Amino acid sequence: MSLLNHLGISPQIYALLVEATLQTLHMTAVAGLLGTLFGLPLGVLLATSGRGELLQCVTFNRIAGLVVNATRSTPFIILVVAIIPFTRLVAGTSIGTAAAIVPLTIAAIPFIARIVETSIREVDQGLVEAAKAMGATPLQIIRKVLIPEAMPGIVAGLTLAIVSLIGYSAMVGAVGGGGLGDLGIRYGYQRFMPEVMALVVLVLIVLVQAVQTAGDRLARRVNKRLRDA
Amino acid sequence: MEPMIRLEAVSKHYPARKGSAAVTALSETSLNIDRGEIFGVIGRSGAGKSTLIRLINLLERPSSGRVVVDGIDLTALDNSRLRAVRRQIGMIFQHFNLLSSRTVFDNVALPLELAGLSGKEIRSKVTPLLELVGLADKTGRYPAELSGGQKQRVGIARALATEPKVLLCDEATSALDPETTRSILGLLRDINEKLGITIVVITHEMQVIKEICDRVAVIDAGKVVELASVEQVFTRPQTEVTRSLLAVVSGDELPSPLAARLSPKADGPAVLRLRFTGEDAEAPVIARLSRHHGVEASILYGQVDSIRNASFGTLVIAVPVSGEALAAVIRFLENQNVVVESLGYLAADIRAAG
Numbered sequence: 001m002s003l004l005n006h007l008g009i010s011p012q013i014y015a016l017l018v019e020a021t022l023q024t025l026h027m028t029a030v031a032g033l034l035g036t037l038f039g040l041p042l043g044v045l046l047a048t049s050g051r052g053e054l055l056q057c058v059t060f061n062r063i064a065g066l067v068v069n070a071t072r073s074t075p076f077i078i079l080v081v082a083i084i085p086f087t088r089l090v091a092g093t094s095i096g097t098a099a100a101i102v103p104l105t106i107a108a109i110p111f112i113a114r115i116v117e118t119s120i121r122e123v124d125q126g127l128v129e130a131a132k133a134m135g136a137t138p139l140q141i142i143r144k145v146l147i148p149e150a151m152p153g154i155v156a157g158l159t160l161a162i163v164s165l166i167g168y169s170a171m172v173g174a175v176g177g178g179g180l181g182d183l184g185i186r187y188g189y190q191r192f193m194p195e196v197m198a199l200v201v202l203v204l205i206v207l208v209q210a211v212q213t214a215g216d217r218l219a220r221r222v223n224k225r226l227r228d229a
Numbered sequence: 230m231e232p233m234i235r236l237e238a239v240s241k242h243y244p245a246r247k248g249s250a251a252v253t254a255l256s257e258t259s260l261n262i263d264r265g266e267i268f269g270v271i272g273r274s275g276a277g278k279s280t281l282i283r284l285i286n287l288l289e290r291p292s293s294g295r296v297v298v299d300g301i302d303l304t305a306l307d308n309s310r311l312r313a314v315r316r317q318i319g320m321i322f323q324h325f326n327l328l329s330s331r332t333v334f335d336n337v338a339l340p341l342e343l344a345g346l347s348g349k350e351i352r353s354k355v356t357p358l359l360e361l362v363g364l365a366d367k368t369g370r371y372p373a374e375l376s377g378g379q380k381q382r383v384g385i386a387r388a389l390a391t392e393p394k395v396l397l398c399d400e401a402t403s404a405l406d407p408e409t410t411r412s413i414l415g416l417l418r419d420i421n422e423k424l425g426i427t428i429v430v431i432t433h434e435m436q437v438i439k440e441i442c443d444r445v446a447v448i449d450a451g452k453v454v455e456l457a458s459v460e461q462v463f464t465r466p467q468t469e470v471t472r473s474l475l476a477v478v479s480g481d482e483l484p485s486p487l488a489a490r491l492s493p494k495a496d497g498p499a500v501l502r503l504r505f506t507g508e509d510a511e512a513p514v515i516a517r518l519s520r521h522h523g524v525e526a527s528i529l530y531g532q533v534d535s536i537r538n539a540s541f542g543t544l545v546i547a548v549p550v551s552g553e554a555l556a557a558v559i560r561f562l563e564n565q566n567v568v569v570e571s572l573g574y575l576a577a578d579i580r581a582a583g
Contacts, residue, residue, distance in 0.1 A: 124324075124326070126322060126324055126326040127326050127328060129288060129322075129326065130320070130322060130326035131339075131343070132288060132315075133286055133288060133315060133318070133319075133320040133397075134315065134316065134339065134340040134343055134387075134391070135311075135312035135313060135314075135315035135316045135340070135343060135344070135391075136312070136343045137312065140343050144339065144342065144343065145328060148328065148330040148331070149328060149329060149330055151330060222330070224329050224330055224331075224371040224372075224373060225329045225373050226373060
């Protein structure tokens with residue numbers, strides 16, 4: 001506190017900073033969670049529905065691939081305003097933190113789905129063949145072989161997705177979502193308070209660093225491929 | 230008795246795709262594999278042996294023909310019944326195909342989990358299996374911490390978990406060094422004797438066939454070109470493909486310094502290759518030659534080996550005779566049940582130098 005005073009930052013600004021940090025964490029966590037909840041199965045389906053694969057359904061594969069690409073090629077800020085009617089339908093409002101979670105989740109789902117798809121495609125086909133030879137059903141192969149074997153890649157990818165979500169969350173000030181990015185723009189930029197901007201950037205750096213470190217550690221723990229003896 | 234595995238006129242064609250023509254991996258192949266035997270399938274890479282073994286558990290569906298395992302026509306089953314039958318057919322692989330995310334114990338437990346067994350039942354089955362393959366002290370290790378031979382032992386334990394009647398081995402020792410190969414083959418033979426399980430071995434190495442198989446099918450360009458007991462194939466190969474596969478283990482390939490000294494000109498001692506088969510390998514042929522013909526043969530190169538109880542081998546000798554005397558020597562040797570092949574003559578100048 002005294003350090004902040006020393007830097008010429010009022011307790012009011014400090015309170016705003018804490019609130020904004022909590023909003024960012026809230027949005028990122030909920031969007032990350034929902035994004036994984038929908039993105040993981042979508043990624044699995046993308047990886048297994050192609051021609052000659054476990055759950056072959058070529059039409060689904062084509063359409064899902066198209067939708068995922070379309071969402072991913074829309075700039076996030078445009079996605080935010082473009083889906084306002086949908087946001088209102090889901091969240092009951094189109095402004096505020098809860099409303100901001102909707103576009104964040106919509107952006108996270110295809111991102112996570114592609115990451116999961118890539119990780120699953122990297123699993124050695126020999127393992128799938130071995131499981132088939134054991135009499136495994138396609139669902140058993142997905143649950144017992146593909147997902148556990150792809151886990152190191154999935155964890156690394158989810159870390160990347162959460163870091164990206166922290167970045168995206170800076171843009172939801174446009175719909176009154178709050179958060180660190182919004183604080184930085186409104187106080188740091190529009191009210192000429194460079195010290196607030198600096199603090200916002202500092203907190204963001206710490207957040208991203210923490211997420212990355214935790215993600216790396218978890219990825220290492222689930223990776224049994226290259227262990228130190 | 231009904232054979233364990235019966236392939237009836239099985240063919241496998243792969244349709245033409247972009248950039249590659251249609252391929253016939255296996256054509257009209259019929260094969261019976263008896264209960265309790267170790268059956269080998271050998272061929273060069275691309276001969277269709279990998280397709281053949283995958284047809285037995287229907288990892289590859291035949292384009293035509295029937296696959297009958299233990300009296301059940303697999304080609305007539307729906308997916309769910311096929312999965313049940315597959316639990317009766319264990320399989321091990323060249324690259325082991327273990328799950329890197331599971332410990333040794335959990336890898337062996339996987340087929341039992343898939344079959345829906347309880348944790349207690351799984352423990353009671355996995356522990357003795359790990360003892361059988363000699364890995365009781367590695368239960369909590371991950372595959373990345375094991376050597377190749379240990380990984381294949383895990384693969385074998387996993388394949389045996391559901392107590393199958395058949396074990397398919399797809400190039401199971403091709404990624405292993407010779408010593409480890411021998412120990413894995415020894416384990417397979419033990420399992421065959423202890424459990425009476427029928428084993429099908431696919432390999433490109435004659436050594437593997439020699440070590441453990443009872444009968445062998447030689448496959449080339451999608452067809453079985455030779456099928457007989459291992460003794461028979463090793464001692465009396467019928468086709469060129471078999472002979473070339475045998476060349477490595479039977480001493481058909483001359484050491485290069487010797488090959489360089491051979492010349493077709495009859496100005497030195499004649500070089501003969503004697504091929505011994507079966508019990509004749511132990512007859513004192515060279516001694517008899519000297520006693521009956523007064524011909525002193527010098528041995529240039531030789532390799533004698535044994536399969537089960539039969540010996541076989543080749544001996545390359547030089548005899549300092551020519552013309553009518555040489556013909557008499559060859560006739561004599563042939564009468565001793567030795568297959569004789571004339572390779573040429575030892576070049577005189579090099580012999581003088583040596």
